[in-house]
Amino acid sequence: MTTIAPPDPRTAVTPLRPPWAEPDTVTRLRAAGAAAAGTLGWPSSTVGEDWRRTAQIDRFDPGRFRQPDASPTGDRDRASSGLLEMARSAGLASGADHVLADDAGGHLIVAAGWAEPFAIAAARDPGALDRLGTVLAPTARPLVAHNSARFAAGTLVRARAGEPPQTIHLVHIARAGQAAWPRTLVELEPGASLTLVEEWLSADGTGPGLIAPVSELVVGAGARLRHVLVHRGDPQLVTLASSRAVVDRDGAYEVGWVLVGGSWSKIQLDVDLRGPGASARLRGCGLARGTQHLDLQTTQAHDAPATDSDLLHRTVVRDRARSVYGGLIRVAVGAQKTNAYVQNRNLLLSPTAKADSNPTLEILANDVRCTHGATAGPVDPEQLFYCESRGIEREAARELVVGGFLADVLDALPLSGLRSAAVDWVAATLAAPGASRDG
Amino acid sequence: MTGTLTPVATEALEIEGLAVEVDGTRILDGVDLRVPRGEVHALMGPNGSGKSTLAYTVLGHPKYRVVAGDCRWGGISLLAQTPDERARRGLFLSLQYPTAIPGVSVVNFLRAALKAHGRDLPARELLMTLRRELEALKMDSAFLSRYINDGFSGGEKKRMEIVQLAVLRPALAILDETDSGLDVDALRTVAEGVNRVRGADMGILIITHYQRILDYVTPDRVHVMAAGRVIASGGRELVDRIEREGYDRLLQAAGLEPSRLEGAGSAASA
Numbered sequence: 001m002t003t004i005a006p007p008d009p010r011t012a013v014t015p016l017r018p019p020w021a022e023p024d025t026v027t028r029l030r031a032a033g034a035a036a037a038g039t040l041g042w043p044s045s046t047v048g049e050d051w052r053r054t055a056q057i058d059r060f061d062p063g064r065f066r067q068p069d070a071s072p073t074g075d076r077d078r079a080s081s082g083l084l085e086m087a088r089s090a091g092l093a094s095g096a097d098h099v100l101a102d103d104a105g106g107h108l109i110v111a112a113g114w115a116e117p118f119a120i121a122a123a124r125d126p127g128a129l130d131r132l133g134t135v136l137a138p139t140a141r142p143l144v145a146h147n148s149a150r151f152a153a154g155t156l157v158r159a160r161a162g163e164p165p166q167t168i169h170l171v172h173i174a175r176a177g178q179a180a181w182p183r184t185l186v187e188l189e190p191g192a193s194l195t196l197v198e199e200w201l202s203a204d205g206t207g208p209g210l211i212a213p214v215s216e217l218v219v220g221a222g223a224r225l226r227h228v229l230v231h232r233g234d235p236q237l238v239t240l241a242s243s244r245a246v247v248d249r250d251g252a253y254e255v256g257w258v259l260v261g262g263s264w265s266k267i268q269l270d271v272d273l274r275g276p277g278a279s280a281r282l283r284g285c286g287l288a289r290g291t292q293h294l295d296l297q298t299t300q301a302h303d304a305p306a307t308d309s310d311l312l313h314r315t316v317v318r319d320r321a322r323s324v325y326g327g328l329i330r331v332a333v334g335a336q337k338t339n340a341y342v343q344n345r346n347l348l349l350s351p352t353a354k355a356d357s358n359p360t361l362e363i364l365a366n367d368v369r370c371t372h373g374a375t376a377g378p379v380d381p382e383q384l385f386y387c388e389s390r391g392i393e394r395e396a397a398r399e400l401v402v403g404g405f406l407a408d409v410l411d412a413l414p415l416s417g418l419r420s421a422a423v424d425w426v427a428a429t430l431a432a433p434g435a436s437r438d439g
Numbered sequence: 440m441t442g443t444l445t446p447v448a449t450e451a452l453e454i455e456g457l458a459v460e461v462d463g464t465r466i467l468d469g470v471d472l473r474v475p476r477g478e479v480h481a482l483m484g485p486n487g488s489g490k491s492t493l494a495y496t497v498l499g500h501p502k503y504r505v506v507a508g509d510c511r512w513g514g515i516s517l518l519a520q521t522p523d524e525r526a527r528r529g530l531f532l533s534l535q536y537p538t539a540i541p542g543v544s545v546v547n548f549l550r551a552a553l554k555a556h557g558r559d560l561p562a563r564e565l566l567m568t569l570r571r572e573l574e575a576l577k578m579d580s581a582f583l584s585r586y587i588n589d590g591f592s593g594g595e596k597k598r599m600e601i602v603q604l605a606v607l608r609p610a611l612a613i614l615d616e617t618d619s620g621l622d623v624d625a626l627r628t629v630a631e632g633v634n635r636v637r638g639a640d641m642g643i644l645i646i647t648h649y650q651r652i653l654d655y656v657t658p659d660r661v662h663v664m665a666a667g668r669v670i671a672s673g674g675r676e677l678v679d680r681i682e683r684e685g686y687d688r689l690l691q692a693a694g695l696e697p698s699r700l701e702g703a704g705s706a707a708s709a
């Protein structure tokens with residue numbers, strides 16, 4: 001007796017046909033994505049290093065989730081205004097901004113600047129999306145392959161030199177039972193400057209969902225992109241995100257992240273310094289509690305001489321939660337006079353909290369300065385005692401010390417509204433009831 | 440909770456037969472000491488004699504385990520109270536090695552401390568108070584936004600302790616070697632700071648092993664500690680005697696072996 005197994009949705013991917021007229025380049029990208037999903041296979045914790053400590057991926061089946069419908073235009077329906085409210089309350093959107101697209105395709109665009117949904121961009125100019133897949137090729141990683149085949153909606157953001165400073169807020173949403181594969185393409189022309197906030201959310205907390213966004217960021221010569229990733233999804237949201245910036249000569253990429261939500265997450269964040277004088281500053285924090293699992297993997301690729309990068313990742317881990325960090329600095333042959341730094345520090349608030357850290361260097365040039373470091377441990381009892389000896393109660397003392405631990409990454413965030421919102425999210429996460437927090 | 444800070448004639452730090460262990464090692468071995476509010480006492484003694492241990496124990500550092508005796512403030516035992524409760528009852532410790540807390544600015548730290556003491560000052564008033572006290576200690580107001588003790592020089596840390604003393608105005612302050620590591624000018628500045636807050640409503644215990652600071656801040660009484668006990672108490676003249684003779688004669692009089700103690704002392708004073 002023979003049974004024919006149904007196709008495995010983890011490797012057999014049918015390219016999506018969105019209800020909008022997509023240019024041939026995008027159709028080809030989808031086909032390449034589907035092919036790469038087959039050849040690369042689904043990620044595995046036992047193959048290679050990337051997923052070694054996030055075995056959740058082995059059991060994960062994206063086929064459990066529905067694709068959201070791709071809505072070609074922005075209906076400002078009730079749901080989207082609710083989401084806009086959410087974005088506003090988080091300090092992410094001001095009253096002057098306007099909604100360009102709703103969440104039907106997994107996107108909410110709140111823009112004080114130039115941004116449009118792929119459907120509209122492609123209708124206006126069939127060449128508008130030509131750079132899709134050039135920063136993160138479908139063959140780069142299995143999840144990028146999947147996203148390339150499956151994305152229903154996306155956002156194109158552009159900035160030119162001489163324009164007033166722009167701030168774009170993108171909210172990527174997965175509803176319960178949905179898998180959202182949102183795609184974002186950001187192009188900063190030479191000399192341009194832009195602030196981009198991307199937030200991953202679940203619109204309702206009624207069941208598990210998947211959000212698997214891919215963002216491709218092109219930072220032109222002398223341009224400056226400030227980028228922030230915010231994760232406040234509900235405890236049933238799985239997040240598998242990829243983002244890569246390529247930075248041309250003298251360009252600057254600054255990225256911050258505040259990751260406080262979700263059930264388990266794998267976030268792959270890369271910067272590729274391709275032009276001499278390009279620089280990147282990467283600063284963020286993750287808070288994990290309950291049984292959350294937060295895996296951040298970063299790559300600082302130095303492909304040109306005289307490039308600088310500097311990364312700080314701080315985590316605070318409570319209860320039985322776990323943080324995983326993998327950070328690679330890669331300096332190519334000939335990328336002399338490069339400075340690169342990666343540091344991961346983890347504060348463990350309970351004996352059952354865990355942090356794994358693995359910063360690595362891969363250096364093929366000889367005239368460089370690269371350093372890395374990692375620490376993990378409980379709150380310093382001497383710091384607590386010092387606070388207490390000044391009358392500050394133990395819980396308040398702990399809050400003060402933990403807040404201090406995160407201060408330099410939170411202070412580096414752009415937008416004052418975002419900074420103070422982030423302080424509140426952190427405080428709420430720390431104050432939430434949980435298991436033992438001694439340590 | 441803020442304890443009663445009304446001066447009471449009998450309000451005093453009273454230490455009786457205090458024995459303390461650290462990691463299973465007996466460090467204090469029956470300390471008796473009384474420091475009434477409104478008086479300045481000096482506590483001297485060779486390195487390793489247990490002075491810092493006593494100071495930490497009075498504030499309730501969890502590392503120090505009291506195995507016998509008692510320690511009272513205002514007639515009520517401190518032993519069952521947490522360090523923050525003791526601080527809110529009016530106790531203060533200027534640490535021999537003040538702790539840095541990266542990411543926590545001096546303003547935020549002191550705002551939290553004042554709030555804990557029930558003095559939640561409006562932002563403007565807080566800044567004015569802190570600026571005034573920094574200036575008194577000859578510190579730039581740029582220190583307000585620096586992280587507390589982080590990257591401070593030894594002398595800056597000591598002065599910041601006195602800034603905190605002046606801001607918090609405790610009922611009993613223990614200054615653990617606040618004078619050591621200071622140059623002459625800084626020592627005078629710190630001593631002036633202490634004299635400014637000194638008064639009928641504050642008791643001060645100055646731990647030191649130099650007579651220098653006592654030239655500026657005149658003590659009402661002087662105690663000498665060795666081998667985890669107070670072996671001598673007296674007036675100002677005790678300081679001069681130690682200055683002349685060192686600790687040896689006092690140690691011998693207490694039946695202690697001088698050389699052994701000095702050896703243990705220098706080994707212990709990291």
Ligand SMILES: Nc1ncnc2c1ncn2[C@@H]1O[C@H](COP(=O)(O)OP(=O)(O)O)[C@@H](O)[C@H]1O
Binds near residue numbers: 464466491492493703
């Ligand atoms: N963790 C410890 N375990 C054992 N002995 C300790 C520990 N910490 C301090 N001591 C000892 O306690 C004694 C008193 O130290 P301390 O109170 O710092 O003295 P002082 O301040 O008078 O110089 C020293 O002999 C020191 O070595």
Ligand SMILES: [Mg+2]
Binds near residue numbers: 490491535615616
């Ligand atoms: Mg000492």
